[in-house]
Amino acid sequence: MDSADYNKQIGDWLAAFENALKQSDINAVTNLFNDDCYWRDLVSFTWNNKTLEGKAQINDMLQSQLANVQPSNWQILGDASHADGVTESFFTFDTGVSRGKGYVRLKDGKCWTLLTTMVELKGHEEKKGTTRPMGAEHGVEKDRLSWAQKRENEVAELGYSEQPYVVIIGGGQGGIALGARLRHLNVPTIIIEKNDRAGDSWRKRYKSLCLHDPIWYDHLPYLPFPDSWPVFSPKDKVGDWLEMYTKVMELNYWSKTECKSANFDEHTGTWTINVIRDGVPVTLRPTQLVLATGMSGKKNVPTFTGQDVFQGEQQHSSEHPGPDAYKDKKVVIIGSNNSAHDIAAALWEVGSDVTMIQRSSTHIAKSDTLMELALGGLYSEEAIANGIDHHTADLIFASVPYKIMHEFHIPVYEEMAERDKDLYDRLRKAGFMLDFGEDGSGLFMKYLRRGSGYYIDVGASELVADGKIKLKSGVEVSELKQNSIAFSDGTELEADLIVYATGYGSMNGWAADLISQEVADKVGKCWGLGSDTRKDPGPWEGEPRNMWKPTQQQNMWFHGGNLHQSRHYSQFLSLQLKARKEGLETPVYALAPVHHLG
Numbered sequence: 001m002d003s004a005d006y007n008k009q010i011g012d013w014l015a016a017f018e019n020a021l022k023q024s025d026i027n028a029v030t031n032l033f034n035d036d037c038y039w040r041d042l043v044s045f046t047w048n049n050k051t052l053e054g055k056a057q058i059n060d061m062l063q064s065q066l067a068n069v070q071p072s073n074w075q076i077l078g079d080a081s082h083a084d085g086v087t088e089s090f091f092t093f094d095t096g097v098s099r100g101k102g103y104v105r106l107k108d109g110k111c112w113t114l115l116t117t118m119v120e121l122k123g124h125e126e127k128k129g130t131t132r133p134m135g136a137e138h139g140v141e142k143d144r145l146s147w148a149q150k151r152e153n154e155v156a157e158l159g160y161s162e163q164p165y166v167v168i169i170g171g172g173q174g175g176i177a178l179g180a181r182l183r184h185l186n187v188p189t190i191i192i193e194k195n196d197r198a199g200d201s202w203r204k205r206y207k208s209l210c211l212h213d214p215i216w217y218d219h220l221p222y223l224p225f226p227d228s229w230p231v232f233s234p235k236d237k238v239g240d241w242l243e244m245y246t247k248v249m250e251l252n253y254w255s256k257t258e259c260k261s262a263n264f265d266e267h268t269g270t271w272t273i274n275v276i277r278d279g280v281p282v283t284l285r286p287t288q289l290v291l292a293t294g295m296s297g298k299k300n301v302p303t304f305t306g307q308d309v310f311q312g313e314q315q316h317s318s319e320h321p322g323p324d325a326y327k328d329k330k331v332v333i334i335g336s337n338n339s340a341h342d343i344a345a346a347l348w349e350v351g352s353d354v355t356m357i358q359r360s361s362t363h364i365a366k367s368d369t370l371m372e373l374a375l376g377g378l379y380s381e382e383a384i385a386n387g388i389d390h391h392t393a394d395l396i397f398a399s400v401p402y403k404i405m406h407e408f409h410i411p412v413y414e415e416m417a418e419r420d421k422d423l424y425d426r427l428r429k430a431g432f433m434l435d436f437g438e439d440g441s442g443l444f445m446k447y448l449r450r451g452s453g454y455y456i457d458v459g460a461s462e463l464v465a466d467g468k469i470k471l472k473s474g475v476e477v478s479e480l481k482q483n484s485i486a487f488s489d490g491t492e493l494e495a496d497l498i499v500y501a502t503g504y505g506s507m508n509g510w511a512a513d514l515i516s517q518e519v520a521d522k523v524g525k526c527w528g529l530g531s532d533t534r535k536d537p538g539p540w541e542g543e544p545r546n547m548w549k550p551t552q553q554q555n556m557w558f559h560g561g562n563l564h565q566s567r568h569y570s571q572f573l574s575l576q577l578k579a580r581k582e583g584l585e586t587p588v589y590a591l592a593p594v595h596h597l598g
Helices: 004-024 026-030 055-069 148-155 173-186 237-247 337-348 366-373 382-384 390-398 402-421 421-429 444-450 460-465 509-514 517-523 563-581
Strands: 033-042 049-053 072-084 086-094 099-105 111-123 166-169 189-192 257-263 269-279 280-284 288-291 315-316 330-334 353-358 365-366 454-457 472-475 477-480 484-487 493-494 497-500 555-560
Touching: 004 026, 004 072, 004 086, 004 099, 026 173, 026 517, 033 055, 049 402, 049 454, 055 365, 099 390, 111 390, 166 173, 173 189, 173 563, 189 257, 257 509, 269 288, 280 477, 288 509, 288 517, 288 563, 330 337, 330 366, 330 493, 337 353, 337 390, 337 454, 337 460, 365 402, 365 421, 365 444, 366 402, 366 444, 366 454, 390 563, 421 460, 444 454, 444 460, 444 477, 509 517, 517 555
Parallel strands: 033 111, 166 189, 166 288, 288 555, 315 497, 330 353, 330 497, 353 472, 365 454
Antiparallel strands: 033 049, 072 086, 086 099, 099 111, 257 269, 269 280, 477 484, 484 493
16 A cells, blocks of 8 residues: 555545544444544533543543534644554544644554644634734824833733632642743733742753753743754753743743642632742632642652751752852762652762662653654654654644553663663662553653652762772661661761652642642542552543643642643643633543542
8 A cells, every 4th residue: 555545544534533523423433443442532522631441431521522612624734654553644634613633543444532622712722823913003192002001001910900710739840831832822910930930940940050951852832942953951951941032932921929829719810829929928810720730849858767867968859059068078869760769870970979869769760762762763863853743742742542551661771771771781780670650661651650760870880880889779768877777777977968868759649838728629530541450549530630621720820841731731721720711611521530639
């Protein structure tokens, strides 16, 4: 078969699918799917992020949503491809209120996986391309206000004489990306950030911090990084980019502002949010509240006997200023994931005596191997040369259902284990406890399931393998003494500084702090899929818990993740918020129940 045949196969399936939907013949729809099938919908059918697994779940969703959705105009986009018995292609479609884009994979002429995503709301499109604003107004007009004056008026009024529709708590990459999307959709929004400047959440971290993901994976919406931007961005460069972005994208960004409390009025459907802005109390009354406080925001500091006795310094990794003050000092790092390795390597470089305490096993992936094997096909110069920009890559990436995603990853990490066998053997010899995830699916599944348990190696693993970064593994801290740490194996280490590289808690902890524990428990745990693996307890949910979608708390949302997720999912969250602002019907299908409180 040639490409025309594969295009016809996709086109015929889409035509049959559209006809069955138009006839509301749900049995005919499900007959177009394999018994082993998945339909992942991002907002367009469900006003939710929901993966339907199997024909029965597809049937249930369509019984609930089809009459309201009114789908039509299913068209293949570009050319189909075929490999290993699977034919796949992009397509476009309409619903009654939106335009969408999707990706389909067929096996034996029937659907194996289907992705549908909302792209824009009809009548509420972003003003871009041929509809972009004129900007400068030609002609003459008395008492005309300049762009700068209009912008000054907006900044002065929003939050005071005019109330925003959305308030975003957290001005890091997530809040900034979502703020830009909402700006383009003409949704009045204020971003609240406690730091002095946008980008400080990066600038204020340890000096060796950089993006471990390559640049092609990390673009922000609308304004990609320049072609000359480094592959791995240093933290201060990221911070400067975020600060520039808030200015050129005209975001209403309130720095030096701390949220003190938030309360929701069930009767009015609005929030009362009390903040201190540059020392002055301000009360905001938005309709929607988004917590974009980040997966790496609510620090997790363990409690050990003797922490009040220890006479040296104690820091969480998020507070570590860098290595310069600790030359020739004895430093103990509790933890063995990304931050622990980064901080340990930087301390070793300045001459610190540094020991890493590994309490549980860690997945190690060499950066260059990860780039080539796991990301190169979608996010790389090679991918761009093959016509796959980050927009295209995002949809292909999103089209793989979480239920079977590990099956795609296992072969990648098997090859990684073989390619980098020498490093892994040397690490094991040094006593380092290694894993590739409970099912061998490696880094990204660990990230999705628990947000921890891995290190992308940019050099520190060699130091561990060579014994230059000292290691104690498989032990627990018994107690802290005045100048040392005692361990469960009866040994003791002198220490001038203890760094707790012990990760972060669930984002709903911010809801407890800002609103109430009752609301935090009402929405439950954030992140994780319910895979019933370590730190990701079941039952299975199939989408990241509470992220970028409606929660059990009316008008409250969570937004976060890495730069890729901040970019990609801000699109779908912004459309959900815009639809509500415009009074569109948004019947949410299968609002997720709460199984875990934190």
